[in-house]
Amino acid sequence: MAGGLAALAALAAAGCAVVAWPPSDPHHPTAADASAGHTPPAPRSPGPSAPAPSATASASARAEDPAPTRGSGADIPLKGPGTFVTAPGESGEAGTGKVLRYRVEVENGIDVSAAGAAAQVERILSDPRGWTADGHSAFRRVADGPTDFVVRIATPGTVDDICGQYGLDTGGEVNCSVDRNVMVNLKRWEQATPVYAHDVTAYRALIINHEVGHFLGHGHVTCPGKGKPAPAMMQQIKGMHGCVPNVWPYDTEGHLITGPSVP
Template sequence: MTTRTTRSSRGRRSGPSHAVHRGQRGRGPVLVAVAALAVLGAAAFAAVDEGSSGAGTTPAGDRGGSTERARSGRVGAAGPAHGSRSPSPGPAATSASPGPRTSLTPNIPATGPGTFVTATGGSTRVGSGTPLRYRVDVENGIGLSTADVARQVEHILADPRGWTADGHSAFQRVSSGPTDFVVRVATPGTVDRICGEYGLDTGGEVNCDVAEQVMVNLKRWLLATPVYAHRVKDYRALIINHEVGHFLGHGHAGCPGPGQPAPVMMQQIKGMHGCLPNVWPYDEKGRYLTGPAVS
């Protein structure tokens, strides 16, 4: 079962994303965006990020970090959503240690029970303003430590290059009570099922963000994508920052120019277009890293 969470009334705008609505496969690359956590209405809207496209257009190995979002019970029609981002040049994204290599591919179960364990405890508030409360869940039986996953998510959202650098965003992890969103790591099959309930086709490969749930595909969490094959922990920062960026109202952005850091809101999974890998919204000097808007 999915967990429906309460949402804060912060204004969020919609923007394009990368999920494929059921029935659209074979029609070429499709950007299914669902306004990044904007107030939704009875028609839940969803958006997939970080690179999912129509069937037959992207090799399975390159469809890695897509995140979809769908909202429930809020005013507004479905709209495009946004993509995920990559690590920027310079200091390593999350913890500079390289992640596991694709040659050491772990045994990833195709699907799981669809039940989750919530990471216990919580974090202090990071950032300014009223914090967005979030929870971290891990699907049962997939071999991940909830404490470890929660710790990594906390570090990503607390990084000075993250969304708190905008001067008004704040986050706090909780294990009970009302939440604004939930980060859930699950098997490909469970992600497909939950995202599919909102009309999104994640194809066993990509992530999605639906109904205040950031659904992280276990395959992407462990293997990342070819560009980040040796920087898996950095790629996890891209997944979280991209999806939370949608939640905050940021739309997709394109590469600002060859040799420049790829915006976190760029669908890097679809190609770098001359930009350098980067997983943070801001650089070390507090400058927002973005590019031309992508509809």
């Protein structure tokens, strides 16, 4: 279920929402979204030891630094070589429970710093409003060795190719989570959607939270009620349905932000 250009145009008519990060928050995560289908995660590799909530989510398959660039459509290359560079270094463990090791990769030839993107992903996954709030998910970024999943930022064409291998049509527009690949469409990473056009950083957090949520086994949900925060697992790119923008799975008190399940 990829969100196409028509969906984006519909959102544009709804206006733009700004999602500011609390100035005192040491983890200024980034935002994102995704929209595609959904396939169950493959078995995880063992590995060696294997303020008020902001707003939105995306759609997905199982689908630097805090001043992001917002290029025009012409600035986004449609297709890259399909090869990737891995962000160097590693992070400490964030969260309690099973530690999921992940890499951050950026497609060769695009104007995105692998190290900068990795820093943003780390902040998102370590934020107390993220998936670590479930009490049993922990994350650690690595540059080599066994990994449970890989976050890949790639051109629309490369995302289409990889997601398409699993039967998902991302239409050059959206992200997906397939097998152990969290695929981030460069267009969404740089331009967000009309609702988040003035807070691309927030939208990047939505992308990561939505797609990693699929990897963790969470399916799509819809808006729980008018004026309520949109769940991170809602396909916000398809419309807000009365909800207000929110990019986090949990609120500041540790309560899951969710809504009715979507088949």
